[in-house]
Amino acid sequence: MKTPFMFMVLAFPAVASAEAYHVSVRGSDAAAGTAAAPWRTLQHAVATLKPGDSAQVGPGIYRERIEFPRGGTTEAPITLMAMPGARVVVSGADLLPDAWSPVQGLDGAYSHDWDRRFPINGPNDLTHPADKEHEVTGRAEQAIHDGRLLRQVLRREQLAPGTFFVDLDGRKLYVWLRDGGNPSGTDLEASTRTQWLAAAPGVSHVRVRGITFRYAANHAQRGAFFVGGGSRGWVIEDCVFERANGPGASFPGEGHMRIVGVCFIATSSQATSCLVNTARRWLLVGGWGLAKAQGQNEGDVVEGETTLRPASASGTNPTMMGSAIGTPAFMPPEQAAGRIDELGPTSDVYSLGATLYFLLTGDPPFK
Numbered sequence: 001m002k003t004p005f006m007f008m009v010l011a012f013p014a015v016a017s018a019e020a021y022h023v024s025v026r027g028s029d030a031a032a033g034t035a036a037a038p039w040r041t042l043q044h045a046v047a048t049l050k051p052g053d054s055a056q057v058g059p060g061i062y063r064e065r066i067e068f069p070r071g072g073t074t075e076a077p078i079t080l081m082a083m084p085g086a087r088v089v090v091s092g093a094d095l096l097p098d099a100w101s102p103v104q105g106l107d108g109a110y111s112h113d114w115d116r117r118f119p120i121n122g123p124n125d126l127t128h129p130a131d132k133e134h135e136v137t138g139r140a141e142q143a144i145h146d147g148r149l150l151r152q153v154l155r156r157e158q159l160a161p162g163t164f165f166v167d168l169d170g171r172k173l174y175v176w177l178r179d180g181g182n183p184s185g186t187d188l189e190a191s192t193r194t195q196w197l198a199a200a201p202g203v204s205h206v207r208v209r210g211i212t213f214r215y216a217a218n219h220a221q222r223g224a225f226f227v228g229g230g231s232r233g234w235v236i237e238d239c240v241f242e243r244a245n246g247p248g249a250s251f252p253g254e255g256h257m258r259i260v261g262v263c264f265i266a267t268s269s270q271a272t273s274c275l276v277n278t279a280r281r282w283l284l285v286g287g288w289g290l291a292k293a294q295g296q297n298e299g300d301v302v303e304g305e306t307t308l309r310p311a312s313a314s315g316t317n318p319t320m321m322g323s324a325i326g327t328p329a330f331m332p333p334e335q336a337a338g339r340i341d342e343l344g345p346t347s348d349v350y351s352l353g354a355t356l357y358f359l360l361t362g363d364p365p366f367k
Contacts, residue, residue, distance in 0.1 A: 018052035018076065021045055025060035042066050042080065042090065052076030057211070059086040063094055066197040072205040074233060082210035090196050092216035092224060092244070093144060093189040096173075100184045108180035109159050114166060114173035116141075116192055118217045126168075128219040140217040140245050141166050142191035145177055149243065151341040191217035191245065194224065201228035209237040216244040223250025243344075329364035330354040 023045050027038035033055075039045055042062050045055035051072040057080070072078040082088040096112055103109040118140035120128045127138035136152055143150040143164035150164040156174060159165055165174040173190060175183055196213040199206065216224035224244040227234055229252045241248030332350035334342040357365045 018054070019050075021048070021053065021055045022058070023055055023062075024058040025062065026058075046078070046080060049078045049080075051078060051205075054079035054081060056081055056083045057086065057088045058083055059088060061089045061091050063091050065092075065193050065195055066090065068197070068199040068203050068206060071199070071203040071231070071233070074205060077205040077207050077233060077235075079207040079209065080211070081207070086210070087212070088210065089212045089214055091189075091214050092193040092196055092218075093142065093191045093214075096183070096188050096190055097186070098184055100175075100182060100188075102182070103156075103159075103174060106156070106159060106176070108161065109156075109174055109176045110183055111172045111174050112183075113171060114190075115171050116190075116217075117168065118194055118219070120219055128221075138220070139166075140191075140194065140219050142215055142217055142243075142245050143173065143175055144189040144191075144215060144243075145175070145183065146187050148178075148344065149341055150175060150177075189215065191215050194218045194222070195226055196224045196241075198226045199228055199231060199234075201230045203228065204231050205233035207235040207237065208239060209235075210239065212240040212242065213244075213248070214240075214242050216246070218244055218246040220246050221250075223247040225249040227251050329366050330358075 021033040022035045022038040023033075023040070023042055024038035025040070027040040029040050029044040031037035031039060033039045033045070033048070038058065039048075039055075041064055042055070042057065043064055043066055045057075046066055046068050049055060050070075052075075053072075059082075066080075068078075070078075100110040100112050103111055117123065117126065119125050120130075126140070127135060129138055131138075136154060139152060141152060141164075143152075150162055153159060153163050153165050156165050156167065159174060159176045161176055161180060162178045163176050166172075167174065175188065177183060177186075177188075194217050196216060197208070213225055218224045224246070225241055225248060227250070234251075236249075328336060330351050332343075332347040334340075335347060335351075354365050
């Protein structure tokens, strides 16, 4: 007697293979997204990516806002990354190279059509906090010339070399360059976007690597790089957040966030670095005297650890123009003088050098 055998065929669902796409400032969103035919915008890339996919970004400045409609999974994250060795910048500012007109009666001042408004809640709620003390520092506009921020004034008659004024009623942007020259044909930029990157609550398992995020017309307590609450599995690696009007990044909620290495956040009024302890799930922010201690979440408190409170901390209010907040021995001259509109990358280098000197010698460079 022959023993019958039963064969069972098991059918498994097919697993889609991960795709590696490419983006270039010389590309087209109508292209295939390959290395030979790259896409043009980062938004088109993230709108197309599926779990496990990646987008490699070529060098250049991408003047756009990125919004992630979906994330990946634990096993198959979505990745947005700069190509090896590429300098990739996502900017919240646009160039205004043409159509500047001289201002009658103000030799050295020029105007340009301007219809941008950056409200907090209602259409006329443009200052945060909305009080006399913050009527300038609470605004969100930015004007930049040759990589340097111009200082904002509130009336046209206050214009002077190195300043700008926004006439909301007249829909004009006025600038007076430091050299008094005509902005036409120069690298004159103005921030037109409040965010660089946004993800709704729950969008998880995304990796962002090697990208610099620069300039944003955002208000206090509103990060230009914003990941909604409840999002998990985000990894921010070798990124730079710089020269935003308000906070560089906001990661609200209780989700897991990992920042690999050191991620420098340099805004128009402060320069800080951030580290994440992935085991205990806390974010350490260390600044050269400008960090504001906020306390710890109850679930993250570890026995024997206390909240880091810099000796120079001055409460939780935003730093005002003309005020000198920080540790004097580590301040660059412009910070010590309260000229926060002049703070920039060179200021960060000065403070970093002073910090390294202290680490090597045990003494501050100046006493």
